[in-house]
Amino acid sequence: MISSLAIVAFAALIHASFQLSVSMLTLLSGHAIGSKTAHAKLLRLTSGFLFGVAVMTMLLISFIALVFQHVFGNTVPLVAWAASCGLLLGLGVAVWAFYYRREQGTSLWLPRSLARYLSERTKATKQSAEAFGLGLSSVIGELIFILAPMVISALILIRLPAFWQLTGIGMYTLISLLSLLIVSSLIGSGHKLSRIQKWREDNKRFLQFAAGSGLLILGFYVYVDQVVSVTAFAYGGH
Amino acid sequence: MQQAIDIIKSSGKRASEQFNRNKLHASVLAACLSVRSPEGEAEMTAKSVCDAIAIWLATKPEVTSADLRRKATETLEKHHPEAAYLYKHHRLVM
Numbered sequence: 174m175i176s177s178l179a180i181v182a183f184a185a186l187i188h189a190s191f192q193l194s195v196s197m198l199t200l201l202s203g204h205a206i207g208s209k210t211a212h213a214k215l216l217r218l219t220s221g222f223l224f225g226v227a228v229m230t231m232l233l234i235s236f237i238a239l240v241f242q243h244v245f246g247n248t249v250p251l252v253a254w255a256a257s258c259g260l261l262l263g264l265g266v267a268v269w270a271f272y273y274r275r276e277q278g279t280s281l282w283l284p285r286s287l288a289r290y291l292s293e294r295t296k297a298t299k300q301s302a303e304a305f306g307l308g309l310s311s312v313i314g315e316l317i318f319i320l321a322p323m324v325i326s327a328l329i330l331i332r333l334p335a336f337w338q339l340t341g342i343g344m345y346t347l348i349s350l351l352s353l354l355i356v357s358s359l360i361g362s363g364h365k366l367s368r369i370q371k372w373r374e375d376n377k378r379f380l381q382f383a384a385g386s387g388l389l390i391l392g393f394y395v396y397v398d399q400v401v402s403v404t405a406f407a408y409g410g411h
Numbered sequence: 412m413q414q415a416i417d418i419i420k421s422s423g424k425r426a427s428e429q430f431n432r433n434k435l436h437a438s439v440l441a442a443c444l445s446v447r448s449p450e451g452e453a454e455m456t457a458k459s460v461c462d463a464i465a466i467w468l469a470t471k472p473e474v475t476s477a478d479l480r481r482k483a484t485e486t487l488e489k490h491h492p493e494a495a496y497l498y499k500h501h502r503l504v505m
Contacts, residue, residue: 196505203497203504207441209450278503288505367446367493370500 174337177329180395181341184322185348187387190380192272192373193281193315194226195352197307199370200295202360219357221301225308226353231346233312238327238338249328254399257328261321261392268318269385279373283314319349321388325395417473430468435483436461442498443491456490 201222205215245253274280281288291314298304312319323345330341359369373380416430436457443453463486468474480499488495 193505200501200504203445203501204441206447207445209444276503278500279505280503281505283505291505292502363447365446365493367497370504371496374500 174333177333178337178341178344180329180391181326181345182348183387183391184326185345186351187322187384187391188230188319188345188349189351189353190384190387191315191318192279192352192377192380193283194222194308194311195356195373196279196281197291197295197311198222198353198356198360199366199373200292201298201304201307202357203366204296204298206366216361217301218298218304219360221304222308222311223350223353223357225305225310226312227308227346227350228305229309229312230349231342233316234323234327234330234342234345237323238330238342241327242331245331247332249332249399251400251403253328254395257321257324258392258396258400261325261388261395264318264321265385265388265392267385268381268388272318272381272384273377277374279370279377287314318384322391325391416468416471418479419473419475427473430479432461432465435464435479439483439487439494439498442487442494442501445497446491446493448491448494453494456487456494459490460486 198219201218202215205218210218241249241253271282274282283291291310294310295307298307326341326345330338333341356369360366417427418430419427439457439460440453443456444450448456460483464479464483467482484495484499487498
């Protein structure tokens with residue numbers, strides 16, 4: 174039980190290290206402060222964005238877990254574990270290779286047309302409901318990278334009792350929001366956006382390395398824990 | 412009266428447009444306010460940057476938007492380095 178929840182927590186921590194939502198929150202706050210928005214409204218916008226991210230994260234992991242439960246029941250076949258580990262390892266290398274663009278700032282892998290569109294949408298966001306929608310779409314935008322930790326977490330969760338499944342989903346959502354919670358509390362407490370953005374830029378290679386390494390470590394651990402050990406046990410039994 | 416100066420868009424996909432001092436002022440002001448600069452100080456900084464850019468543009472019939480942004484960043488750097496950082500990188504946040 175503890176080791177299952179620890180894997181879910183680690184996967185959520187990897188999820189938290191991805192930066193599209195943080196970039197969008199930074200832009201949203203920058204435009205709001207720059208257009209003389211009242212502090213209370215700024216807080217409403219950032220809260221709406223955070224709520225949107227939380228809801229979409231919770232919906233996605235619940236949906237993936239539900240699909241797996243329907244397909245596999247409570248016993249996940251080895252091939253599903255192996256495929257998920259392959260996904261983690263592949264994405265780990267992909268994050269190392271091209272998560273950030275090789276230019277100044279914190280430009281992400283996103284196609285430039287999509288980045289421009291999201292940037293314009295963020296700039297045009299004036300209402301909390303729009304910020305909520307923006308939060309929802311930021312999770313979808315990052316789906317290609319967060320899919321792997323979500324898949325592994327879902328595979329782990331479907332083997333747990335119902336209460337612990339809900340606890341795991343809640344824990345995953347909360348931990349995956351950590352980076353956004355930190356940035357929004359810094360903005361809310363009056364820190365300068367330039368310092369937050371400068372920190373992000375100065376540490377982007379470390380964040381990229383940490384996220385990629387996290388995916389590789391998780392993939393390797395789960396492969397050994399769920400595939401190799403089970404296979405070895407089966408052979409040992411004969 | 413200042414002559415009309417064409418600003419050529421860097422992407423080349425959008426048509427060029429005439430230099431608009433108000434637009435530059437608003438963008439510099441927003442950058443200053445984004446780093447929690449007091450409103451009066453932000454207004455003064457934006458005005459100083461716009462004045463410097465107007466002098467720089469005086470002898471030019473056309474400039475690219477990238478050059479305009481680079482020159483505005485250089486000028487803003489002297490008045491408010493943190494705002495200049497955001498102004499320079501606002502398209503490179505994601």
